[in-house]
Amino acid sequence: MALSTSSNFAKPDDAFRAVVEAHRGLSDEQSADLDAALVLILANHIGDLEVLREAIELARRRMVDASQQQQQQQQ
């Protein structure tokens, strides 16, 4: 696995807060625009398609989990 999922920040809370605070005062639409730009900037910085694909896969797993949970609740 090329994607690092161990904790890379000395202070992870600072990193999380930095992303949260970037969205302060933005509408949902603006937030979505910000995220789109941020994803592309970070993806370019990583500069490794294999890492990017693994990150996408890890992120998408949440969508699958969420829809499975929904189905289970409906049953």
Place this chain on the structure above:
Amino acid sequence: MAQQSKTQFGYRRHPDQDRAVTDPAGHPVVVVGAGPVGLSLAIDLAQRGQPVVLLDDADRIGEGSRAICFSKRALEYWDRLGAGQRMVDKGVVWSVGKIFHGASQLYQFNLLPEQGHKRPAFINLQQFHAEAYLVDRVRELPAIDLRWRNKVIGLQQRNDHVVLTIETPDGPYPMHAHYVVACDGARSSLRQMAGAEFAGQVFEDQFLIADVRMTAEFPTERWFWFDPPFHAGRSALLHKQPDDIWRIDLQLDPDADPAVEKRPENVRPRIARMLGHDKFDFEWISLYKFQCRRMDKFIHGRVMFAGDAAHQVSPFGARGANSGLEDAENLAWKLDRVLHGSSPEALLDTYHVERSAAADENIRESTRSTDFMAPGSRQEARLRKAVLSLARETEFGKRMVNGGRLSVPSTYDTPLSTADTEAWRGGPVPGASIPDAPLGARPGGPTFLTEAFIQTGTRFTLLAFANGAAVDPPDGIGVIHIGVNDGDLVWTRYDAEPGTAYLLRPDGYVAARFRHPTRAALDTALARAAGIN
């Protein structure tokens, strides 16, 4: 805006039509469709010594400019066919593209930033001019029998030949052919007769093409706009053609009414806003949707498909006509060898292997360009907006903007190649097309490598760099000797050291390369490249 045909040809009855139905004429190869691909293929085969029957159901060329961008690779091919210089003399040479977002320029690119190539990155030339020059070249070659108003209406595959039924103004007649090549365009009737699948992706967006006549001072560059002030929320493209004709391409809404959009009174104000004046006349207006698709197999029995008949792409990237010409150059030498009996029929299979992979690449690239121009979802549009705004400030953003990635020849992953076994830092890999380079002083001789390849006979050729151990080239192949006097560029472009040798295929692709060639290694590589195992 009456569009008259540029060239009209007469139907002439051929003696084949006077033969008894039970005793039809037989020909080694019949090419169907006298467009750029069919004409080029016929010329290539004829120059290799094959008699060719070339059939076309019409008797004229014309009908708007259609394809307009011809690539460096296409020009190098036409040079080999003896038609390149007229194309370049008439065409508009360009290599710079500019991308605009709104009213301002995002960035510009140069498709051929280096010197030392005989041909430019691209010329713009109306397809009817290209076809007319190719027809002129055909007329110089007695081996080509070009029959206008000969429409193939029946096709039957037999074990060792194909039976065609051809309709003419004098009625139908049968013909036998060892091989048939269908170059009869996107709506190929031969493809339907062969019962071949032609599936792919349909794009809903509509585009309007207008060729307008005006005298203007725009530079000879490809200009592409995202969300221009004159066409809000959509994309637009401007290209110069010869004869004071300008190609304008406007993206329309998917639900725009074609009949309404096409009316000159509706097109005119939009283009006047784009140009800043209305001193222009319409030559041609056309509205189109497109598909990206290809045939599963480019070969059906003894019938081979080339050009739009085999594959279709979106027009952004100039990958339609140029890839069709690459089909022709790929097929001609293989068909010639098989008809001569110097290679087994299996060599033809590599036409499908190599060119269907190229079609996949072209479809992938042009689909990406189209998706970028016409985002399919709100999030896709949002990501594109992010790229366009990042492009103003960052290099990586500029590189992500996709206003059409322009046609470059594919590198073939093919059984005809011999894999590298030595260390290379550059140069064309096996399966890649040969880059041009200037050659040094050769009195009366070629000044470019592409010219040397033609003068050596456009066949299997050894490109031999000087000052290595001497090796006898295999019989029957051409040799181009490169010396130190030829200058650094050719040595650099081929990552050459003393004694380096490249084995080139007859279509100008690399079959194998060696730091220290031996006769045995060359023989093996040559046999492999010729499909002889």
